[in-house]
Amino acid sequence: DQQVKQNSPSLSVQEGRISILNCDYTNSMFDYFLWYKKYPAEGPTFLISISSIKDKNEDGRFTVFLNKSAKHLSLHIVPSQPGDSAVYFCAASPGVSSNTGKLIFGQGTTLQVKP
Amino acid sequence: SQTIHQWPATLVQPVGSPLSLECTVEGTSNPNLYWYRQAAGRGLQLLFYSVGIGQISSEVPQNLSASRPQDRQFILSSKKLLLSDSGFYLCAWSTGVPYNSPLHFGNGTRLTVT
Numbered sequence: 001d002q003q004v005k006q007n008s009p010s011l012s013v014q015e016g017r018i019s020i021l022n023c024d025y026t027n028s029m030f031d032y033f034l035w036y037k038k039y040p041a042e043g044p045t046f047l048i049s050i051s052s053i054k055d056k057n058e059d060g061r062f063t064v065f066l067n068k069s070a071k072h073l074s075l076h077i078v079p080s081q082p083g084d085s086a087v088y089f090c091a092a093s094p095g096v097s098s099n100t101g102k103l104i105f106g107q108g109t110t111l112q113v114k115p
Numbered sequence: 116s117q118t119i120h121q122w123p124a125t126l127v128q129p130v131g132s133p134l135s136l137e138c139t140v141e142g143t144s145n146p147n148l149y150w151y152r153q154a155a156g157r158g159l160q161l162l163f164y165s166v167g168i169g170q171i172s173s174e175v176p177q178n179l180s181a182s183r184p185q186d187r188q189f190i191l192s193s194k195k196l197l198l199s200d201s202g203f204y205l206c207a208w209s210t211g212v213p214y215n216s217p218l219h220f221g222n223g224t225r226l227t228v229t
Contacts, residue, residue, distance in 0.1 A: 006158070034217055041124075043205050043220030044159070089159060091218075100166060101147045101209040102174075103218055105159035 003027050004092050006106035014114055019077040021109050023090030026071065032093035034103065035064060035075050037086045044089055048075070080113045087111075117142035121206045121221030128228055134179075134193040136224050138206030141187065146208040148189040149218065150181055153203040165189060201228045 005024045013019045023033075031052040036044035050057040050064045050073065057064050063076045077084055087110050091103040121138045128134060140146050150162040161174045163181035171181050178197060182190045189206055204224045210216040 004158075041223070041225070043121075043207070043222050044218075045220070046217040049217065091159075100164055100172070101211050101216065101218065102149065102161055102164050104161070105151075107158035 002107070003030075004090055004104050004106040006088075006090055006109050008109050009107070010110040010112070012112045012114065013080050015082055016079045019075075019080045019084065019111055019113065021075040021077075021088050021090075021111065023073050023075075023106055024071060025073075025092050027092070027094070027104075028071070029094065030092040030104075033064070033066060033073050034091045034093075035062075036089040036091060036105075038089060038108070039086050047088075077111075080111075082113050082115050085111055085113050117208070117219065119206060119208055119219060119221040121224060123224060124222065125225045126227070128196050128226065130198055130228055131195050134191070134196050134200070134226070136191040136204055136206075136226075138189045138191075138221060139187055140189075140208045143187070143208070143210065145186060147211060148183060148187075149207040149209075150189065150191050151205040151207060151220075153205065153223075155202070159205065163191070196228045198228050201226055 003026050034049040035047040037047045038044040048059050048062045048064050050066050066073045087108045089108045090106040118141045149164045151159045153159050165171050165183045179193050205220050207218040207220045209218050
């Protein structure tokens with residue numbers, strides 16, 4: 001049972017345009033969400049996060065939006081740059097009562113930014 | 116600063132052979148430690164996590180096992196590898212809750228079982 005889903009395996013955008021990566025989740029107990037970026041042959045690196053008490057968090061060119069009623073979050077990258085080309089993973093934390101720190105990840109979306 | 120080391124980077128093993136992947140963390144004490152696997156076409160699947168020495172929690176049934184012999188050392192093992200064990204194995208650490216400490220990953224081990 002996939003609790004965190006990224007239904008688009010890949011996305012291609014032109015440099016300078018907006019990239020929008022989507023993520024859906026099924027467990028209403030998830031209370032913290034994160035995005036990770038992964039280059040080939042490397043481990044994922046943390047990008048940005050959002051708490052369930054917020055609907056938006058911004059960090060430079062990256063903004064994450066959360067729609068709790070729809071159980072949906074998205075990552076916006078504006079403007080997109082060729083160096084942003086990577087696999088992006090959405091992840092969710094199982095709840096405030098969990099102190100294990102474990103995260104549930106989606107399948108990932110491969111973003112290609114064309115010069 | 117904290118660093119995480121994972122080795123080897125790549126490994127090719129025949130079916131039925133044993134496996135031992137090692138991960139160590141420096142610059143922090145009593146971290147939570149994790150083993151994830153990324154199989155072809157799939158996301159990151161949590162295999163094991165540990166909140167302390169000797170404490171191992173398994174997330175999925177499989178022929179793999181994990182051990183934590185020291186505070187900052189995490190080992191992934193198998194007695195007999197299966198073809199389905201092929202994948203990209205990632206070790207990660209955190210200090211606890213994601214609000215304060217997102218997972219920090221190593222560079223991974225690419226395992227190919229032939």
